[in-house]
Amino acid sequence: MITVTPHIQLREEELHFQFVLASGPGGQNVNKVATAVQLRFDAAHSPSLPEDVRQRLMKLAGNRLTKEGELLITAKRFRSQERNRQDAIKRLVALLQQAAEKPKPRRLRKPSRAAKQRRLEEKRRRGEQKQARRSVKVLPD
Structure with missing residues (x-):
């Protein structure tokens, strides 16, 4: 069992791993050994996830x-299969923990009357300041 939160736990059987050739450093070893990990997790049909977390x-x-609702995570940061496997699981757990947090509802607020007046006063003051910077036009006699 992989513990995501106190209320959400994943069974190991829900995770499917596929090992593929990784790109990047590793010399000849990178051409011979499949160290990169593709983790597949069926998010759309997982019995471990509550509906709100799934959404x-x-x-x-x-x-x-x-398109089928499978989450695909590719880990190829490390040179060993096991470390990449652990990295993929860690990234899945982090994503699930982020999804498990309920977003705070937005509370609409109106600016107070005093705040509106301060804003308008500041706008007026800035306008006067800019007006004072303008060049003075001399009228012909």
């Missing part, structure tokens, strides 16, 4: 989500 996760995932 927020789908929105957060963006282009990492496939």
Whole structure:
């Protein structure tokens, strides 16, 4: 079991790993050993996720989500399979924790009368300041 939050836990069977060849440094080893990890998690049909968390996760995932609703995370930061596997799991957990946080509802506020007056007074003062900078036109006699 992978603990995401006290209320959300994922079973290991829900995660599918595929090991692929990684690009980048590693010398000849990079051409021989599949160290990069692709983690697939079926977010759309996972029984471990509450519906509200699932909706927020789908929105957060963006282009990492496939048409079938699978979340795809590729980890190739490290040279070993195991470290990349752990990195992919850590990134999935971080994304799920972010999705588990309920957004604070926005409370609409009106500016107070005094705040409106201060704003208008400041606008008037700035206008006068700019007016004073203008060149004076001399009228012909």
